[in-house]
Amino acid sequence: MRSLCPWVQCRGAVVAASLALVSAGITFSVAAEITYAAEGSLPPAIVAADLEYNGRVVVGGDPVTVKIATPNKNGAMTFQGTAGQRINLGFSSVSLTQFQVSVYGPDGSLIARQPTAVKNYYATMGTRPLSSQTQVQTSATAYQFTADSGATISSSEMNGSSIDLVELPATGAYTIFFDPLSTYTGSFTITVSHELEGAIVPQGSAVPVTISRAGQNARYTFSGNSGQAVSLQLSDVTIRSGYVSILKPDGSPLGQPTSFAHAGAVVDAQVLPTSGTYVVLIDPELSYTGNVKLALYNAPDLLGNIMIDQMTVTPTLTVPGQRALYTFNASAGQWVNLGLTGVSIASSTLSLLKPDGSKLASTTIGSSGGSLDPAMALPETGAYTIVVDPVGNNTGSMTLALSSPVTGTLALDGAPVTLSLNKPGKTARYTFNGNAGQWVSLGLTAVGLTSSSISLLDQSGTSLASTTVGTAGGALEISNPLPTTGAYTVLVRPGGPYTGNMTLTLSTEVSDSLKINAAPRPIMISRAGQSGRYTFSGTANQQITIKATNNKFDSVAVNLYTPSGVLQAGATSSASNFNLNTVTLATTDTYTITINPALAETGSIQLQVVGQ
Template identity: 30%
Template sequence: MTLNIAAAGQFGLIQFDATAGRRLAAQVTASSFGSAVQILGPDASVLGSTSASVGSFADTAVITQAGTYSVFIAPGGNSPTGSITIKLVDVPPDLTGAITVGGGPVSLTTAGAGQNASLTFTGTANERISLSTQASACSWTVTLLGPDKRGQIYSGGFCGTGTLFTDVLVLPQAGTYTILFDPSGAFTGTATFTLYDVPPDLTGTLTAGGGTVPMTTTAPGQNMSLTFSGTANQSISLTTEASGFSCWDMKVLQPGGTTQFYSTQYCGGGMFFTDVLILPSSGTYTILINPSSFQTGTLKFTLYNVPPDATGTLTPGGSATAVTTTAPGQNMTLTFNGTANQRINLTTQNSGFSCWDMKVLQPDGTTQFYSTSYCGGGTFFTDVLVLPLSGTYTVKINPGSFQVGTLTLTLFNVPPDASATISPGGSAVSLTTTVPGQNFSLTFTGAANQRVSLLTQPSGLYCWNTTIVQPNGTSQVYGRSDCGSGTFFSDILVLPVAGTYTIQLNPSGVYTGSVTFNLYDVPADASATVTPGGGTVSLTTTAPGQNIGLTFAGAANERVSLLTQVSGGLNCLTLTVLQPNGTTQVYNNNNCGSSWFTDVLTLPVAGTYAIALNPSSTSTGTAAFTLYDVPQDTAGTTTIGQVAANYDVTVPGQAIQVTFTGTASQSVTVSVGRVSSTPSGACYNITTKKPDGSTLRGDGSCNNGYSSGSLTLPTSGTYTVVVDPTSTSIGTFSVGVSTP
């Protein structure tokens, strides 16, 4: 029934007659406002209630006597007016059944909204049980009632598909217990119950430094308890290896049995490790393990007696020191003497550890000077560290997890960075490092807007960072990271201010070696003007980083093509043709070789265009540019069966376009002949286009003659044969269309 409430302050009332014994529920199927909905008895007592949100459900009301009942709607919230649709449904009797402790699962399926379910079982005093419930409702509650049906042993709610698990429950007395299952809303479906007979918790004894103790649970809710003897200030660590459990809780209790010494929650398979624990007093400690959820499985416990930290002494510039741990939780402590402003670095070579943490403490033993966490094998390297004051420093290493192994540590005394001066346009400068952590540093004097480029050639290094820092000592003009061998080139750099610049190269890892630096003084780009249809223009670069630029005047829709020929060391280059706005590209290509050709380019606007050629790396040499003024393609018309006619291409980039009319399903053959060409034997591309401009067939040929073979025309209309000589080729070509 739908009820409309037109004015604020009004209430809604729906009345209905019901007979004794009837079970009813009210469901809101549509609502435009917020309100409370109640089912009222003949005496106005509340039998059930819910909100006015769509889908809400007033749980089952049992009609105890015949009479007139009401559904009362009290609008509220920000929308006190509107409409609401309420549906009254008959609720079937609750489902009942029996379940056995330690027996199989029992499933009950509700058939109507508001229907609940209950199961009974017989239990004895102090019996240990646990219950798992699986259902697909969004929200439901499970309640366990004692034999008197009044006292709750357990009550829990769950939302979502999955399993609700009670954990272990101890029954207070013998008798018949009841499990109540109450879905919320209009849910119908199946709930599956499993009642477990939980044996006593597993117990065992561990010995520090002894063997592994496995424990296996056989029923959900069964826990584990282990004891071990320890002495005050004893260092121990504990590992567990899980099989079957996803999560569990651990507590370690002091000898009194109540004070908690250690606790954790762990989820995941494999190994868990406590790290080192120092026992506060002598006596018997207890480890309690509570597996989560309804899983059973095995935990293997190993209790280690952790010896004092493995120790050693390091000397800057001295030999390597190997330190080995023998028990999980054992750490490493090493010391070394240093002086204020001394430059050191520390390398470690790992065997047996996957991860570890390192701290370097100042001579006061507490202030942290350096720290890191590292995972991986091989060699770790701190890079150069500058000691803040004189005294004895302490290196502390905490291996991750339960692993033992060896770290070999070497402390290097790092000399000042290898340094020199270099001059733009001057001779190459070579520098060599002798100790890991030592860097390279060069300075040079530069003027504002001076153009330079840098070439580095490393030997013996693996990876490194290169920066060029401005005279203020902080702002970078250039920065990059490189790995490998060969040469590395910065390309052109424009210095923003006058002053002394610094080139810094920082090798990574423990590598030492040599680097040769070349700093070039780059003149202005080689430039000139070129004219479409005019002669060839040649320009030469003299320093790495110098580019080539040409300009030309062009008209809108003018057709040009460009031939570029390089020599004298130029190899790989980037060629760009820019529109008059200086940014939009008409053409861009990267090429390695002695010459390349753009093919025809149609200029979009009138103005001055720019040709930019950027040589890669350090190459210099000469580039010759020929800019052609390309006339319109040579055009012609033929008919099917007409004798082939000759057509001329006079400028590189020009093509031939010959049209013919055909009908759908007609078969034709396109023939092209190379009558003469410059150079002789020129290659050419042949494309036959449909009336809509798409390609019917495309081929390339370097022969004197070409035949397409039989072509079936898909539609009626005008077809076009395009003959386009490759590169800068020109000449005379014949074109004909015939019937196969």
């Protein structure tokens, strides 16, 4: 396409040249002169004298490169449009730093843009959700529709950009106006297309879609009935990224648009609110092109009930986008856990919804199964819902087991307690009363669970300490004394769908004081998981050595801490006799020696503080 002088002057030049040739005796036939739609009738908002570029483009024709080399000059381009057409403008190879684009109709009025799928959703469905990262809520005005097609294109968009117009209101000549910001100059390539159109049938054959033109969208329609549930699968995707959405007969979004990339995507089952013609809209981002295959399914959600501590349920999801929803009744303050076994779905999201439909907890599992463990008790009495939602195109089945935790009490320095977790996903919550300043430890023995996490929770549910153990057992060692007087909870959660037993032994530390250069002190640790804590008074600049003798543990850690709790010396050993490195005490104060047997060992050792 050429840069032209204003059309009236060019047309005059053509006519004058024709008359001159005729007068010279040269005759010829002109099949069509070079003309442009709406020649001589630019919209009132466009000043002909300000145009450096004035050209024409054909809808569905070749892309056209526009160049504006003079500061403070504009460009215009016309195309013939038909009433009801949906036009997409694609911009690529942009070197013009920044410019605004507006489209005028045959009557000179501005043509509105069709908002993107995301903007359309948020403009019609309410305010944008809070960002999980910043907790900043975008103003709803950012998603309001504009009355005109004005949009800013920038060369900083390395992969191009696009503008979608609403249905053209009339047949005739349309004008695209390019207005560089500031004194910017440069060029760009524009591709003017009408949306791809076609039809798709629920449970019919998959439909391949090829979008080969920059900025182009694809619109596929289907007939739906009120109450019908449909899901949509995108596969064989070569478009770099974009959005797919389902539009209701009135043009509003049926649900939140779904982003897609090369891995494909699935629009989960949606219930159609009314009978009529629905639209599947494919909207590539920027100016991306490529292929996608669409498959539309009748995919009603599987619905059912599940009961706490009763029979399991096994949903089988056979088409992409299908979900399973199971409800149960529960009371405020109840704790529940969900075990997931026999999983053939490669990846799924499991959610627990409160009676008002908001999410209480969620997790993602693979084919190895797992569990959903809410971090809090159920907040209200009512009907709760478990949602099984396969990720992407996955289908398959799994078995759900809903349980309440095993509960009980522990006594500090009391008898060991054996708990049994005999159902996948089942947990245990044991409570005990502790006093502020107490040092406690928990022994974990006779463990039949392949893997478990053990946590100590305070009154608010905050974890004070945690560890993971296997069948070898071990201990939960708390690095600080209990912060307040009150009830504490030991939480046992199997890793994955494991079941089995475990014995808990809750103990206070063996403790006393030592004197420098006194005889070795025998220390007996007789309870699984128990540790020792001994203190001594030291003087600034004094050199001391901690000596361990007659060690009966297979492995034990002996550490020396400063008054502020900083590790000053330490050793882990299985030797009968060993020493910690000699240290110089920094201040006159009380120092601490800790004794921590490996795993849940019991035994004895002798300690001596030797000063110089």
